[in-house]
Amino acid sequence: MRLPGEVRVRLVLADDEALLRRGLKVLLEADGRVQVVAEAADGAELLDAVRRHRPDVALVDVQMPGVDGLAALRELLTWPDPPALAVLTTFDLDDYVAAALDLGAHGFLLKDAEPDALVRAVLDLAAGGAVLDPRITARLLPRLRxxxxxxxxxxxxxxxxxxxxxxxxxxxxxxxxxxxxxxxxxxxxxxxxxxxxxxxxxxxxxxxxxxxxxxxxx
Missing domain, CATH: 1.10.10.10 (Winged helix-like DNA-binding domain superfamily/Winged helix DNA-binding domain)
Structure with missing residues (x-):
């Protein structure tokens, strides 16, 4: 539980599935340490949300309509002082994940991770850590250049x-x-x-x- 006066991590969620975003928001904000300051349904909305809210962390689905997550990551990583950027993915998107790794994403998380693990990942990302879901590590290793x-x-x-x-x-x-x-x-x-x-x-x-x-x- 958040202590009185403790600063919450400001987070933007980017995923084209509204139901998933709502569920993640409830889970991540449950104990008060994370505040979802904006949601985005595609890369263009993500760029606008980051520009307006200046979050500490952004969780980004790489496969979205219009401007996809990879294009948004590529753009954000050219900005001065971007948020920590973590890919939110599923097991069947290896090519997207490998591309995000090459771009320099700070973390890789699976959408079905346990709530406590997601919260801890967001906190670690905000503090400057690198976050890898253990289940995805083995899939990323062959793509390491x-x-x-x-x-x-x-x-x-x-x-x-x-x-x-x-x-x-x-x-x-x-x-x-x-x-x-x-x-x-x-x-x-x-x-x-x-x-x-x-x-x-x-x-x-x-x-x-x-x-x-x-x-x-x-």
Whole structure:
């Protein structure tokens, strides 16, 4: 339950199924930590909602009529200070999900996830974490555009501390939580994360998390 004075995470939901949006809104707002500030039925409405409401997080269905979710993600990721963007998907949309991964989406969630898991995912995204539903991780791994990790020499040069950071990052932890766990400053953690991404040859935290899950590198 939200504590008095606690700031709620501001969220935009984008999906062309009105009933699904209504259901997700009820579930996500149930304990008071998340506020759905706008809903969108397609990519054009999503862009307008983000522009008007400046949410912390947007959950986006990639397959929508008109301007689809991928086109909206592509546009949003060019904006200064965009919200954390997570794809809300189903098992049968692998090509869309792979494209969203390439664009740099911050998370991948399944529409039938447990309510508590969805709330936690939104909170982690707002805090800067990368979120991967465990059931979709295996489906994303073959689409990762890096060399097979066991053949990737960059893994061999990760320091022990970098492996610790990677392990926590792979569990969806934001920099603040990694800093608390490892007793480091957030600035130091940010530097470690940047170094890990460079050494792994990946572009973002989600791709780094996928590499970590693939090889259990820590």
């Amino acid at each position: 890096v060399a097979k990790p066991r053949e990737n020499p960059h893994l061999d040069v990760l320091s022990a501390r970098e492996r610790q950071v990677l392990a926590l990052l792979a569990n969806g932890q934001p920099n603040s939580a990694i800093a608390a766990e490892l007793k480091l400053s957030e600035a130091t953690v940010k530097s470690y994360v940047s170094t890990v991404l460079t050494k792994l040859g990946v572009e973002n935290r989600v791709q780094a998390a996928l590499v970590a899950h693939q090889v259990n590198a820590w």
